[in-house]
Amino acid sequence: MVNEVLHLHLDGFDGPLDLLLELARTQNVDLSRISILQLAEQYLAVVEKFRQEAKTVRLELAADWLVMAAWLAWLKSRLLLPATRDGDKEAEEAAGLLQERLIELEAMRAAASWLSARPRLNQTVFERPVAENHTRIDRSLLRVDLSGVVLAYLRARQRGGRKRVYAPRVIRYWSAHQARAALGRLLGCQSPVGWRYLHSILPDLHGEPPVGRKAALAGALMAGLEMAKGGQLELRQEQHFGEIEWREKE
């Protein structure tokens, strides 16, 4: 509870630098001529007072304040040393740095209040909220070019060409029916008797796709088997996948 009072109290300032600036103002002189020693003492006194009031300090709440206090205590000790000592220059530089930071902070404070005092758009001054539209869209022109014509022509020809030749491809298989007719013709003429290769009855199938040749051979076999069953001819095959031969039944 007491800790919170300390915290809230110090939080009235935007951090240790803010408190320092406030303390510096109480010296009532130009910031460039303030006494850093006096300032350090004042700060330490303020922090010590809060410390006592708070009894214990929650470090996480006051870390910034304590770091600044420690640094100022060091600075104070150096500034109190006789001017001839080595630490003198170091301390003077540190004091100068603190002074510069305070001056800069004060300037930025002033800048913020200067900005705050400016007439603010849509708060103290108003602009015209919408623009008039003076743009006219001209759609009268055609966007075309020669390459478009050429492309369109190619496209048309391509589609038209495809269309013209498009027809389901008629695959003219040599059918079992045709094989039967061919075999029937051969059976009748009875010239050279004996075994003959079945594929010899096939027509010239050069240029036909392989599937066509296979279909023709299958047709011939079917016709041969049918006629063998009917007793018109004999078939034989010497080995697996060997040539199929036929001869007229005696």
Place this chain on the structure above:
Amino acid sequence: MAEEDFFEKAVSLVEALIFASASPVKPQAMKDLLVSQDLAEWGEQLDIVLTEVAHRYADHAIALYAIAGGWQFRTREDVAPALQKIVEKPRRLSRSAMETLAVVAYHQPCTRAEVEAIRGVSLGQNVLDSLLEEGLLMPKGRKEVPGRPVLWATTPMFLSVFGLNTLADLPRRDELVAEESIGDEGAS
């Protein structure tokens, strides 16, 4: 404050309100504003106030217009054309129109049936109409076959639209790279 000053203040407020509003300001909004500023009597005589606002703009490039039941500042009509920026958003021809035009360009004079045969699709009347409207195609006699169909050809406008001097400036068909593939394309 003198009576005159009150009037001036009312005029200024109404002017500022109209200026700072995105849409035309209704008389009621002006009255409300004047009442809120203890200028209710001028709210009752809004016409006089508005007349004075308009008068302030007498020599300006801007004027007060009554629009949609309210009041708005707008650029004066005689100045507006100078501000006008013309953005060209040219139309495109539809794909079918473009193809039809191209086929006619290469095969003219030709009949509708011929265009259809080459394109492989029927030619909609609206496509033909649009090309006629644009002045890109014109009829050029009739073909002496049964039915005597109209022959179509491109116009001089066609040449100027495409920046051609003569039809001979069109790339020849055999110059078109893809030509060969068109010829025997069907087999694939």
Place this chain on the structure above:
Amino acid sequence: MAEEDFFEKAVSLVEALIFASASPVKPQAMKDLLVSQDLAEWGEQLDIVLTEVAHRYADHAIALYAIAGGWQFRTREDVAPALQKIVEKPRRLSRSAMETLAVVAYHQPCTRAEVEAIRGVSLGQNVLDSLLEEGLLMPKGRKEVPGRPVLWATTPMFLSVFGLNTLADLPRRDELVAEESIGDEGAS
């Protein structure tokens, strides 16, 4: 057309152009307009034209302001209190936000750590967020140090919101502090 009439026309065109725009109009846009209307010579003497435009509004509730490198009509400050009740007000910025904005304005481009060092306190995310939401700050590259922190800068909107023409319109530091000690209103 007499010389005077040309001048009047140039003034009217520039007035109309600025009035028709919702954002500040750059001098180049005015010159382009004048050139397009055969008034190029007045485009060369834009200052005189703009002075005359401003003069036309001497007694109006609206005035011409130099904003963010351009020119814009805005309502005069004296009519603001009356309008504020009607027009929606933007949120006010917190003190931390205003200070942060001031630090960035004077030190830009600068990192978050630099802002924190100057103000002596850490910069809350909500403060940064509010400034970004208002469009007053923007990231502007990264600082080439370990961690490559983002550099922050003010936006053109910042100039517009605070009615500044350029960043050079911000008071010099010595002016600020002198002002402060005279006014002595203190930040506490």
